[in-house]
Amino acid sequence: MKLIMYSVRDAEKPYVEAWTKKTGNDVKMVTEPLNADTVKLAEGYDGVSLQQTAKLGDKKLYEQLAAMGIKQLAARMVGVDIFDLDACKANGIIVTNVPIYSPRAIAEMGVTQAMYLLRRIGEFEQRMSHGDFRWSDDLISNEIYNLTVGIIGLGNIGGATAQIYKALGAKVLSYDPSYNVEYEPYVEYTDFDTVVKNADILSLHTPLLPSTENMIAAPQFKMMKDSAYLINMARGKLVNTADLISALENKEIAGAGLDTLADETSFFGKQVSSDQIPDDYKKLAAMPNVLVTPHVAFLTETSIRNMVEISLNDAVTILEGKHSRNEIRM
Ligand code: NAD
Secondary structure, rough: EEEEEEEOOOHHHHHHHHHHHHHHOOEEEEOOOOOOOEEEHOOOEEEEEEEOOOEEOOOOHHHHHHHOOOOOOOOOOOOOOOOHHHHHHHHOOOOEEOOOOOOHHHHHHHHHHHHHOOOOOOHHHHHHOOOOOOOOOHHHHOOOOOOEEEEEEEOOOHHHHHHHHOOOOOOOEOOOOOOOOHHHHOOOOHHHHHHHHHHOOOOOOOOOOOOOOOOOOOHHHHHHOOOOOOEEEEHHHHHOOHHHHHHHHHHOOEEEEEOOOOHHHHOOOOOHHHHOOOOHHHHHHEEEOOEOOOOOOOOOOOHHHHHHHHHHHHHHHHHHOOOOOOOOOO
16 A cells, blocks of 8 residues: 655654555655645555644545545544544545554653652752752652552553552552443542542543543542642643642642643643743742643653554555444544
């Protein structure tokens, strides 16, 4: 097969080259995203792989792709909201995504942040920057095997997180409305409030849904132990940011590790000037007991390799007339 791959990043190239060598297919890599100007590059190719945030809202683009004989679009990402799925269906174009590329990547980032916070590293760093190298009693840490970890949302990432904490010796409590027997060896399922009240580390791994938005707000911060750390590797809007800042200022919790923020889209993944950085971020980043990373928990070699390989394998599967489990229902 001859495929064209849009928005290729340098980090992806070795994995694409390895895949073409392994499978005998050809891939033309271009750095531009798919759009009205670049759609013509797909002429002469059998299939398309892409990864971009720019929406493909113009129906004409799908007609052009169909006229060139393109029958599938393989997204190297989870979200498919960039596509006009009705236009895809109308033009006989099947869309695939990569819903699971490396749960461990996100799980390990959450655990890494929790350990950094637990050992009070940011607080030591802040004091050392002022010449204070003392062993202060107020910065005595805890060891994970003595702690209770609460996991809200026990899916692929929550499950991988639970396995790591269990391996470190922690007691792991979890709330998820859907029970998964696979995780029984690692967690004790219980109700939401019990997890929130008992967790020394509260780790969020649910999707953002109307039912999960603001699931951690003032009432939950009041329920949490004042020695507890909140870890949010899922979606910023699961947490009420204003309430989080108040809870930290009032010492209702000990700290927070955040890979996502409610208003992140205006600056995460971008180079911005100081006046473009939201005040909430500035307040959080100034706290030594808070860690913020710009939605990079997924950013590992394994994730990149899997996104490339799964998307290209799916493109070929669809072009061979077979079904992929990653096909988007339209
Ligand atoms: P998943 O679908 O495998 O698991 C989500 C789990 O949440 C499911 O088991 C579901 O039953 C549960 N759930 C739904 N509503 C709930 C509720 N009200 N209370 C408790 N549990 C609830 O998804 P996943 O692959 O584990 O991903 C989880 C989330 O992680 C994603 O939705 C995404 O927001 C986030 N994510 C973040 C990054 C990153 O780089 N930071 C990368 C990928 C995914």
